[in-house]
Amino acid sequence: MATVRFTKGLFIHNEHAGSQREPVIEQVISVLKEAVGHVERKVITEPGEGEKLCYETVQDYDIVIIYGGDGTVHECINGIARLEKRPIVAVxxxxxxxxxxxxxxxxxxxxxxxxLLKTGVVRKVDVCAMNDRFFANFWGIGMITDTSENIDENKKSMIGKMSYYLSALETVRHPSFFHYMIEADGRKLEGEAAMVVALNGNYIGTVDLPFQANHEDGYLELIIVKDSGFPLIKEVIQTKKIKATGEHAANLEHYHVQSFTIQTDHPMLIDMDGEVYAVTPAVCNVKKGHIDCLCSA
Structure with missing residues (x-):
């Protein structure tokens, strides 16, 4: 496979990302310099800085390399997605x-x-617009937002992704239900749910979900979860079997859509890529192939 090479790159890293040891960052930069002729470095130190930095500066670069978690990616994508001229993105x-x-x-x-800077391929990846914001991986309300909100930050720093699982288990045991009204690609949907999720990717909290979401097909997988408890846990445990058979363990509705609007009986917090700051109502649509990402072959 041909090596991917770039003339000028911007390396953005969250000061809280990965190991905090400076030698680790210098090691990353030394590898990047093998594939990028000139690399500049910017450090994100506060919320919102990544979005502002990307929106104001990245048009001057061939590639932007983002070192951080899903929150950092979410910020940077919200800056890049609004641009007319968008550089290639490596995460x-x-x-x-x-x-x-x-x-x-x-x-x-x-x-x-x-x-991957030397061996990866560039693919056109879908991102999704919600009102005036963007998300790269998922959108959700209900239990998924409660899970994010209930994570103990002290536990997160100590046990990492296990803190997501503990919060999710607690949320599944004590769900809150809400009334929704959705119009999805002209189809009208209404009822009671514990959670509504729109998937652009197939992972949440590192869990491979029992659906076939695809970042390159121009569609979202819209999931309306009607109940919780053991059937929902079983849904995750039996992911491979459910993907193979299409027979879900939980009581849910699944739609393959390009856009949807949603209203709820009261304003509800929205989780986008693990970041909770917006509220319903919402209008969501897929922007197919909107960002060029460096991916594995």
Missing amino acids: LPGGTCNDFSRAIGVPEDLDAACR
């Missing part, structure tokens, strides 16, 4: 779960991920 896993990079085939090993 290096530096967070707790790294769901987006995992979904597009970026290795969890940092050295292997860096080597």
Whole structure:
């Protein structure tokens, strides 16, 4: 496979990403310099800085290399997606779960991920617009938002992704239900749910979900979960079997859509890529192939 090479790159890293040892960052940069002629470095130190940095500066670069977790990627994508001229994006896993990079085939090993700068292929990856924001991996309300909100930050720093599982288990045991009204590709849907999720990728909290979401097909997998408890846990445990048979363990509805609007009986917090800051109602649509990402072959 031909080596991918770039003239000028911007290396953005979250100061909290991965190991905090400076030699690790210098090691990453030394690998990047083998594939990028000139590399500049910027450090994200506060929320919102990544989006602002990307929106204002990345048009001057051939490639932007983002080292951080899903939150950092979410910020940077929200800056890049609004641009007319968008550079190629490479993501290096530096967070707790790294769901987006995992979904597009970026290795969890940092050295292997860096080597994609030399060996990877560029693919046109879908991103999704919600109102005036963007998400790369998933959108959700209900239990998924409760899970994000209930994560103990002290546990997260100590036990990493296990903190997501513990929060998810607690949320599944004590769900809250809400009334929704959805119009999806002209189809009207209404009822009670514990969770509504729109998947652009197939991983949340490192869990491979029992659906066939694809970052390159121009569609979202819209999932309406009607109940929780053991059937929902079984849904995740039996992912491979469910993908093979299409027979779901939980009581849910599944739609393959390009866009949808949603209203709820009260404003509900929205989780996008693990970041919770917006509320319903929402209008979502897929922007097919909107960003060029460096991926595994």
